[in-house]
Amino acid sequence: MPTEVRDISIPRPALPHGELADYELFWRNNYEWLKSRGYVLRARYEPNWKPSWEGTDKSWDKCEDAFRIWFSLNDATRISDGTIVALKQIDERIHPHEADIAQSFSAEPFASDPTNHCTPVYEVLRNPNDQEYVLLVMPFLRRFDDPRFDTFGEAVECFRQLFEGIQFMHKNNVAHRDCTLLNLMMDAAPLYPEPYHPVKTYMKRDFSGEAKHFTRTQRPARYYWVDFGLSRRYNPQDGTPMEAPIWGGDKTVPEFQNSNEPRDPFPTDIYYLGSLIRETFIQEKIGFDFMQPLVTDMVQDDPKQRPTIDEVVARFEKIRQGLSSWKLRSRVVKSRDSPIPSIYRSITHWYRRVTFIVTRVSPVPKA
Known part of the structure; x- marks a missing residue:
């Protein structure tokens, strides 16, 4: 652990x-x-x-x-x-x-x-x-990327759940309108054999020592969207909803930069999702290039050119099916990882990896 x-x-x-x-x-x-x-x-x-x-x-x-x-x-x-x-x-x-x-x-x-x-x-x-x-x-709940992802398979399952969650909301005529980094959380209880402190999350709840944890492959995690303070439910019979720009956690939304013109909030949700993956995975970690074409389409300046969430889910499933077991079991490395901790993580990762292969543990954990 x-x-x-x-x-x-x-x-x-x-x-x-x-x-x-x-x-x-x-x-x-x-x-x-x-x-x-x-x-x-x-x-x-x-x-x-x-x-x-x-x-x-x-x-x-x-x-x-x-x-x-x-x-x-x-x-x-x-x-x-x-x-x-x-x-x-x-x-x-x-x-x-x-x-x-x-x-x-x-x-x-x-x-x-x-x-x-x-x-x-x-x-x-x-x-x-x-x-x-x-x-x-x-x-x-706990921040979705803490502890860090061990394998690409763990990250891929996270992507699947975050897309699926927004697809569920859109299907039921609700736009989140702030589906950004801090509003994606994880039920980390399965990962931690002992409760962790709510503020100093690397410590046990009673401060008796560090809170040890399993990986998501060992104990699959479920992810949740939180904070519906900016969310709205719409009546589909009223046609395409149009809302004045409202600033959430991500300040880079192209359609909000130079205009207060009312916009359809559903394509903005797509931008938020693409921006989250771009900044947290593609830019900060090595080896997530396989998500680049989809993310590029999701963050287009013109909201009308972005895919719908149903199209995102369908395209992502094709991407997932194209990833080899070797890739899915490979270790996620951050661009700024220091050499010595990285060597330790690599050794422990390979020990787990061989164990998972021998015991036929799926490379894509599902809660």
Whole structure:
């Protein structure tokens, strides 16, 4: 079970680690109410929290309660079964459609559709004493490319799922409108034998050591699209939808650069997908040239020239079928990998590779 040190936490305000930031007060103030609804936040957000390192010889950076969460996201333990869940704070005055779209895809007949890669919503919590926000209770997910991909087969399965997920949404008349890097997540629970810390994700949840993990080939992962704050559902009887440009995480959309003219949001989703693969795989890693022709078409300046998601899925399937088992089992190497860690990864990769061949493990893992 190889592991790597990688901290993907977001920079926090320059406050003492034993002091809550303003945005954290929401969680402290709602600690008891959430507990009454069946969810317990970590110690940092208890009303009478005292930093665990105070009065001891321990340094704050060795204590799990020193680290702040993302502004609108927190983790909690579900009391009924001990499951770690994510809580997302939503201001419905700003994002009036998010809860509705997320909930609709979590209900039947959508919930059991294997092509549905929209993050499930277990429950929507509304605090009668705090009408400003609602909380979505969801699976606790991890960034889709952390830990790093071991083989091309693992990356190819990721591509299949991310395309399939947007195809599902488009088929059901919903445009994501921000299907970018930070909104593609992974259910990493199968990869980690012990829970990892929600902020310092390379550490165990209790900070007792580094969180070791399996590869996706050993424990296949499922990917999810999250954050439907900019998403919209359309009535196909109204014809092609036209929306004013709205800026998501990717600021390079060609049709938004020099015009506020309303645009069809579905081709923009295609651009986002192509841009994600171009920047995260083709440009940052070696050997993903096989995706270049499809990606080039997906990121064309003229939205009308881009393929539909159905065409993307069909073309990708032909690409996948053309890849050899040798290619699919080959190791993914980043352009900037350092020599010594790369040698170690190569040795451990070859050990796993031979084992998978002998035991007939598929080169393309499917969750």
